[in-house]
Amino acid sequence: MNNFSDLITRRRSTRKFTDELLSPDQVELILKAALKAPTSKNSRPCHFIVVEDKEILAKLSASKKHGGAFLSGCTLAVVVAADVTITDVWIEDASLASIYMQLQAEDLGLGSCWCQIRNRQREDETDSNDYIRGLLNMPYQLDILSIIGFGHKDQLRQPIKEDQLPWENVHIGTFSLLEKKEEEK
């Protein structure tokens, strides 16, 4: 990847992966990105559970009602959790680690997608967080924010289109609502 703006333009969520495994070097770089992400007061509350076992990946894909199925087809998943007893901003810290890993993966030409776990329920309405905590033997003080699934891309996705950016969400100086142009309505 040539530069950062190119990287963030090309990054799209990938939900289809080939069977090819990630190399140890690729996995290490992705985990290093998570560990290098900034945390409030440098409290480093995040924990990362690395899963490659296909059976566990299939179980993780059933963590929530909708939007988790792609996890059974990825070759690596990282469960992003944080110790909620040592910081009040664990969601922010865990989010940054999640997106750092996704950007590192994109830089390696790999695909990834975020699977939201916090505030999500399973098919039977039980809590997704409790299910994963039990599955992976995690202590009670860790809450799970996300699972990031990785793999070699098996789908082509177009880069983010410059002419479809929601510039109406940007407000200069004070908040202002821009009228949409007639042809955009």
Ligand SMILES: Cc1cc2nc3c(=O)[nH]c(=O)nc-3n(C[C@H](O)[C@H](O)[C@H](O)COP(=O)(O)O)c2cc1C
């Ligand atoms: C906080 C957050 C939660 C997300 N949860 C899911 C999810 O549970 N399942 C999924 O398939 N994609 C999930 N995504 C991916 C979004 O659907 C995706 O980023 C969005 O549609 C924009 O598409 P793009 O990433 O290709 O640009 C999530 C993304 C974010 C940032």
